[in-house]
Amino acid sequence: MDLDSLFHEARPEVPEGLAARLIAGARSAEAQRRIFWADVERTGRRALAVAAAAAVITVGLAVSMVVSATAPDNTRTASLVEITVQAQLEKYLESP
């Protein structure tokens, strides 16, 4: 048997009277209410995820701002190192 025949054979069987049940169900207020609340729940979950992501980003930004404000001045540290190295080098070159 090839795959296409297997697919054809494996098609799910449709229960009897399905269309009539679906027509009646689709018009029922209960079904529409269920879908409304499912959508509300899904939107709420999505909003919660967006809010959580925004909170993480905000905290990350705040932490990085605090760190950069309180950390020692790297530029100054770098120039100090440079001066020291230069002085050591001059001393070394001057020595016989």
Added chain:
Amino acid sequence: MGRPGSLRADDHSAFEQIVEQHAPAVYRICAGLMGARHGDADAEDAAQEVFTRVFTGLPGFKGESSVSTWIFRIATNVALTRVKRRRSRPRAQALVDEPNEPRAGPQDALAAQERREAVRRAVEQLPEEQRAVVVLRGFEGLSFEEVAQVLGILRPTAESRMSRAKERLRGLLGDFMKDPD
């Protein structure tokens, strides 16, 4: 795929016609994507959600795609959302056994039932994007163009997903494919 001109939610006979025309395909799409067995109430419940959404969405349907494409897209989204939601919960067992083949002998019926179950399990193992193409193309017989429209992808993408799915299924269903029946 049909493209009725004016559809309104209050046009009850048009809605009934739509349901009668699409209910079997919608049920099969939901059952196929959800890996439902015969008699599994989940598939019918999903089909119910699809047609409730169709009923409430008809006034806003602008006819940018055919009605069938629109309905099959809703069916695919509803079924895949349910699959994702179900991952955290154990699935309910089938409520009814598979029916026997009407004209086949008991041995043939058993073999056919075994094959159906094997295909169902194999398709369930595919990634969702490939499963959707297999269900729409393999089970429902939609053209690649239609599959692409339903899933909102390009036709070559649909074709390559089908090709990868078939490759995997050949590996999973090898024993059944060697069967001379």
